[in-house]
Amino acid sequence: MIPTPENSLADVRRRIDAIDAQVVALLAVREEQVRRAAGFKADEQGVRAPARVEQVISKVRGLASEAGASPDVVESVYRAMITAFIDLELSEHRRTDG
Known part of the structure; x- marks a missing residue:
């Protein structure tokens, strides 16, 4: 198959880049x-x-299977x-406790 703009590696990489932007925003x-949760933990x-x-x-794992x-x-x-x-939360706790 000859790659077209719709199914080329470059197109797939562009789509992955767009997904990465969404994933980072969600992170x-x-x-x-x-x-916020860290504030409730003693x-x-x-x-x-x-x-x-x-x-x-x-x-x-269940969500992964469904998807x-x-x-x-x-x-x-x-x-x-x-x-x-967890590392982030622990450093926040140490910063605010110390």
Whole structure:
């Protein structure tokens, strides 16, 4: 098949770039909510909340299956994202406590 503008690698990359812009915008909104939630947590254990992490992972794996995405990939992405947000929350707690 000869690539056309509609099915070329460049077109796919443009679409991925547009999706990335949406994902980053949503991450910014999620971060805002994470920062708000941090204010309700009294200590490091409250921030780490392992039971909540597993609840979120279970939920997004189900959402991935419903959306036709790989649950394993979605779980990996979410675990990395949650770890980064936990680190952010912990640094916020240390900053405000110290």
